[in-house]
Amino acid sequence: MTERDLGLLALRRDPRHDRIPPARRDDLVDAALRCGAEAADTVAAPFHADDVLRRHGITLVEEPTADVPGLVVLATYTATRRGGVVRLSTTVLDRLGDVEDVLGLPRLAIRDAVVAHEVFHHVETHTPGIVTQRAHVTTGPRLRRRRPVRALSEIAAHAFARRVVGVPYSPRVLEVVAAYVTDADLGRALVAEVADLRRPVGPRPPAP
Numbered sequence: 001m002t003e004r005d006l007g008l009l010a011l012r013r014d015p016r017h018d019r020i021p022p023a024r025r026d027d028l029v030d031a032a033l034r035c036g037a038e039a040a041d042t043v044a045a046p047f048h049a050d051d052v053l054r055r056h057g058i059t060l061v062e063e064p065t066a067d068v069p070g071l072v073v074l075a076t077y078t079a080t081r082r083g084g085v086v087r088l089s090t091t092v093l094d095r096l097g098d099v100e101d102v103l104g105l106p107r108l109a110i111r112d113a114v115v116a117h118e119v120f121h122h123v124e125t126h127t128p129g130i131v132t133q134r135a136h137v138t139t140g141p142r143l144r145r146r147r148p149v150r151a152l153s154e155i156a157a158h159a160f161a162r163r164v165v166g167v168p169y170s171p172r173v174l175e176v177v178a179a180y181v182t183d184a185d186l187g188r189a190l191v192a193e194v195a196d197l198r199r200p201v202g203p204r205p206p207a208p
């Protein structure tokens with residue numbers, strides 16, 4: 001499973017997926033991965049989450065969260081007038097910390113990866129013309145409305161987090177594992193999607 005495969009999977013979950021011509025999907029995913037990696041190169045190594053947050057004017061709120069069936073949220077980002085707010089779920093982070101040996105990352109690096117992902121959302125919000133905001137599909141009457149492809153932001157944010165923190169795999173894996181340790185049914189559903197993606201695609205059945 002490559003980063004591009006995971007990206008295509010994310011794209012498939014996007015509500016605009018069917019509007020994207022199949023021939024364009026690989027290119028969009030690759031562009032998002034590049035966008036995240038390039039943004040990562042503007043952040044000094046090694047990554048110090050608290051420094052980066054301070055420099056960008058982002059407030060970090062770490063707080064426990066209640067479980068919502070079928071949904072696992074590690075963190076969220078909200079842009080504000082003067083900066084941004086990242087809310088990180090200590091409930092979900094603690095569960096990932098409990099399996100840090102499986103993940104091959106200490107709890108602190110897991111936290112850094114989650115924070116870094118949200119920092120990318122801040123960066124893209126404040127970077128006019130960035131790929132994740134520029135790429136769009138057209139919808140609506142006579143295809144006039146330009147709509148962003150939200151999945152590309154997620155793909156780029158994972159690529160960014162992977163690079164700045166030095167995670168040896170796509171941090172999307174952290175979300176899948178978080179789903180597993182929170183709601184096994186949800187975790188199984190995500191893995192089934194991956195298996196489905198790997199199945200060879202045959203010719204489309206003829207239209208009825």
Ligand SMILES: [Zn+2]
Binds near residue numbers: 117153157
């Ligand atoms: Zn995100």
